Amino acid sequence: MQKLNRTLLENNTHMIPAKITSNIIFPAFHLLKGDGLWSKIKEYEKSQWFSYDRLKEIQHQKLNALLKHSFENVDYYYKLINKYGIDINKSGCYNNFLQIPFLTKKKINENREQLIANTVKKRDLISNSTSGSTGENLFFFQDKAAMLPRQAMVWRNQKWTNTLYTDRQVYLWGAAFDIKKNNSIRGKIHTWFNQSISLSSYELSDRSMAEYIKILKSHKPKLLISYPGPLTTFAEYLIKNRETISGIKAIITSAETLYPWQKSTIAEAFKCNIYDRYGCREFGTIAHECEKHEGYHINMERFFLEVIGEDGMPVKSGKSGEVVITDLDNYCFPFIRYKIGDIAVCSDSICSCGRGLPLLEKIEGRVFDMIIGPNGNKVAGTFWTLALRSVSGVKNFQIEQTDVNNIKIRLIQNHNYSGKSEKKIFSIIKKKLGSEINIEFIYVDNIDLTKSGKRRFVISSL
Numbered sequence: 001m002q003k004l005n006r007t008l009l010e011n012n013t014h015m016i017p018a019k020i021t022s023n024i025i026f027p028a029f030h031l032l033k034g035d036g037l038w039s040k041i042k043e044y045e046k047s048q049w050f051s052y053d054r055l056k057e058i059q060h061q062k063l064n065a066l067l068k069h070s071f072e073n074v075d076y077y078y079k080l081i082n083k084y085g086i087d088i089n090k091s092g093c094y095n096n097f098l099q100i101p102f103l104t105k106k107k108i109n110e111n112r113e114q115l116i117a118n119t120v121k122k123r124d125l126i127s128n129s130t131s132g133s134t135g136e137n138l139f140f141f142q143d144k145a146a147m148l149p150r151q152a153m154v155w156r157n158q159k160w161t162n163t164l165y166t167d168r169q170v171y172l173w174g175a176a177f178d179i180k181k182n183n184s185i186r187g188k189i190h191t192w193f194n195q196s197i198s199l200s201s202y203e204l205s206d207r208s209m210a211e212y213i214k215i216l217k218s219h220k221p222k223l224l225i226s227y228p229g230p231l232t233t234f235a236e237y238l239i240k241n242r243e244t245i246s247g248i249k250a251i252i253t254s255a256e257t258l259y260p261w262q263k264s265t266i267a268e269a270f271k272c273n274i275y276d277r278y279g280c281r282e283f284g285t286i287a288h289e290c291e292k293h294e295g296y297h298i299n300m301e302r303f304f305l306e307v308i309g310e311d312g313m314p315v316k317s318g319k320s321g322e323v324v325i326t327d328l329d330n331y332c333f334p335f336i337r338y339k340i341g342d343i344a345v346c347s348d349s350i351c352s353c354g355r356g357l358p359l360l361e362k363i364e365g366r367v368f369d370m371i372i373g374p375n376g377n378k379v380a381g382t383f384w385t386l387a388l389r390s391v392s393g394v395k396n397f398q399i400e401q402t403d404v405n406n407i408k409i410r411l412i413q414n415h416n417y418s419g420k421s422e423k424k425i426f427s428i429i430k431k432k433l434g435s436e437i438n439i440e441f442i443y444v445d446n447i448d449l450t451k452s453g454k455r456r457f458v459i460s461s462l
């Protein structure tokens with residue numbers, strides 16, 4: 001906490017108005033530095049208003065270029081494309097693209113060296129990894145050329161929240177990697193521009209939350225960025241203690257599924273707009289809510305996104321399926337048709353904001369968070385959070401499937417909980433998964449977060 005307060009004091013010495021730093025110093029810094037970030041941000045700010053057809057054309061050109069590069073320079077894809085006899089040079093190679101088998105975490109971990117393009121120098125590779133808290137751990141690479149569009153897209157999406165590039169930010173965040181990164185030179189510059197501070201989402205005790213309130217009131221951020229789980233805990237604390245933090249223009253939630261009940265609790269506590277971001281360690285921001293909140297705009301200049309059913313074919317609008325991503329910018333370690341492990345509902349609606357970027361209707365959670373009943377039913381995380389929250393007396397819970405016939409429920413109860421609540425939960429679960437399912441209730445005072453500080457409501461060990 002002392003360290004945080006010190007950062008806070010240092011940041012308070014930079015009292016230049018945000019509009020000046022945002023509109024003049026921020027672009028000038030990047031133009032002088034020659035890193036290309038400012039022109040990339042401008043490019044994306046322009047292209048978001050292109051028609052869907054024009055964006056599709058840009059996307060297909062980028063896809064063709066990526067496939068050609070991967071075939072010529074990446075051993076893994078050279079072998080794969082040859083093995084399946086896919087002619088990627090044929091005009092309209094999109095249909096051929098769909099013949100490329102899906103990439104998985106397991107395949108990457110088994111073929112990591114072969115996935116590195118032979119055009120890249122080893123010293124230029126930037127290693128990165130996923131936490132592995134919700135599935136298999138993954139190690140992969142990026143380079144500067146891949147990082148630039150990734151960073152520029154974060155800025156484009158952030159502007160949708162009606163905040164300035166350099167508005168003060170607070171992160172309520174848990175990933176040790178990100179907090180460590182903030183100590184790098186790049187991180188320090190970012191911190192200076194945004195006068196941003198990070199608060200750990202690991203330890204949300206009454207004491208630390210009281211301290212966080214003081215920090216927020218003193219730092220006066222315009223933008224708050226957080227995992228939904230810890231932010232909901234914090235919001236509940238604010239409501240319970242009748243505390244308000246004024247001046248926050250927007251909240252970005254990210255890295256976990258944002259459930260409707262969490263959104264309303266956060267909105268009640270902070271009284272500002274909440275924008276959900278769909279992103280991941282591998283790619284940065286994939287899709288983001290705009291000011292109209294009619295779904296998640298897919299950043300299609302950067303990604304080819306598919307939503308597939310169990311048969312591997314695209315699902316219809318309004319149906320849920322597994323998300324498959326092709327990163328159109330990472331040439332040093334290409335991700336082509338990568339099963340990211342998330343379930344989303346696709347949409348053919350057009351957002352009233354006028355952007356040509358297509359929409360995802362909602363993000364339903366992780367593939368690993370599916371509970372499979374002895375009756376064969378597969379039930380996504382969103383169902384469980386809605387169903388169990390509707391039971392009287394359930395304060396918080398975690399459902400874990402240990403094998404196909406057994407689930408454990410860790411439950412934090414409040415004073416409204418009774419025998420009737422337990423019976424109701426039994427009935428909800430048996431109705432959904434079949435009467436053969438065994439349910440073990442474990443009543444607890446606390447449910448541990450993952451090592452990256454996330455809250456998991458559903459865990460499947462299948």
Ligand SMILES: [Zn+2]
Binds near residue numbers: 294351
């Ligand atoms: Zn929109």
